[in-house]
Amino acid sequence: MNRWDDVLEVRLPLPFALREIKAYLIRGSHGWTVVDAGLHHGLDIQAWEDVRNQEGFQWGDVEQIVLTHYHPDHYGLSGWLQQQTGAPVRLSSTDFEQAALFWDEASDQPETMADFYREHGLPTEWAAQIPGHLRGFKRWVEPHPEPTWIEAGETIRLGDHLYEVLHTPGHADGHLSFFDAERGWLIGGDFLLPKITPNISLWPGCDPNPLQTYLSTLERLKSLPVKRVFPAHGPMFEHYRERVEELQAHHWERLDTMSRWVGREPLTATDVCFRVFGENLSIHNLRFALSETLAHLEYLRLNGQIDREKADGHWRYRG
Incomplete structure (x- = not known):
């Protein structure tokens, strides 16, 4: 377990490919701040x-x-x-709304996503697995919290230091990061990762051009005087x-x-996805791989670099 002054790294296991998430525990004179929570899973508890x-603290000290x-x-x-x-x-209120979109009992987002993927060339035997796969996450996100909103441009005290709240979307529409300008410390969530690329995915009902958003975020914050992430x-x-x-x-x-x-031949997003990521994917990894492929193809289409047409119920992208 690593510690930097008042910031303690907390490693939380994950039962899928990423293996673990790093949450942070920040000590302050008013108690402890938890940054990110992990899954509702016995190993994380x-x-x-x-x-x-x-x-040596009690839960009431948080x-x-x-x-x-x-x-x-x-x-x-x-x-x-x-x-x-x-x-x-x-x-952020945006991300709480999207938690409801994906994880509420009454949401039809799992079926919407299955249809969305099917239109983009995913074979029926794969698409049929999507609703059950997504609903399988519900046990890991309940109970939902009763939240308080924070927004970009505000200042928040984490421990005894003030952090600027930054809107860092792309990976998630309402993604927030926290910057301590005095020390140059950035608590970045999934905005910026040292070894892997943050997943940038196109989801129904969310940002229609998330890669444009992410690239704009990177450019906007490139000159931020960050010394430690x-x-x-x-x-x-x-x-x-x-x-x-x-x-x-x-x-x-x-x-x-x-x-x-796609300049050489019309291709579905699934065709492109399998070229980039291969076909030997779990349903979990396929969902992210196909959505990231779509984020790139839609960036190109919305910026006028490629086009698409629908035939036999499938969208095909072409140059």
């Missing part, structure tokens, strides 16, 4: 109990729970933690600007590759 016992975004590995245990601590859960996946790192430029280059290269492919 045990990890939090172990940290609490190691650091003054707030702050979330970067709504994805289950960040949001899922927040309601449970709120029940234990009585502390407010703070996140605390990410949700991977180790703390200090090469902030270099990493921003690496991610920009990665997406420009992938856009160029996809543009050339």
Whole structure:
């Protein structure tokens, strides 16, 4: 377990490919701040109990729970933690709305996504697995918290230091990061990761051009004087600007590759996805791979670089 002054890294296990999420526990004179929660899963509850016992505090000593975004590995245990601590859960209103879109009992988003993927060439035997797969996450995100909103441009005290709330969308529409200008410390969630590229996905009912949004976010914040980044996946790192430029280059290269492919022959998003990521994917990984492929293809289409046409019930992209 790593510690930097008042910031403690908390490793929370995940029962899927990423293996773990890094949450952060921040010590202050008014109590402890939790940044991101993990899944409502026995292993994550045990990890939090172990940290609490190691650091010697009671649940009532937690003054707030702050979330970067709504994805289950960040949001899922927040309601449970709120029940234990009585502390407010703070996140963006956009991401709480999207948590409801994806995880509420009455939402038809799982069926909408299955139809969406099918239109983009996903075979029926794959698409039929999507609703059950998505609904399988519900057990990891309930109970939902009763949240308090925070917004970009505000200042929030985490521990004894003031952080600027930054809107860092692309990975999630309402994604927030927190910047301590005095120390140059950025608690970034999934905005910027040191070893893997944050997943940028196109989802029905969400940002219609998330890659444009993400690239704009990277450019807008490239000159932020960050000295240290605390990410949700991977180790703390200090090469902030270099990493921003690496991610920009990665997406420009992938856009160029996809543009050339569909310039040679019409392809569905599923065709392109399998070329990039291969076909030996779990349903979990396929969902992210296809949605990321769509984010790139729709970026190209909405920027006038490629077109698409529908035939036999499937969209095909062409140059």
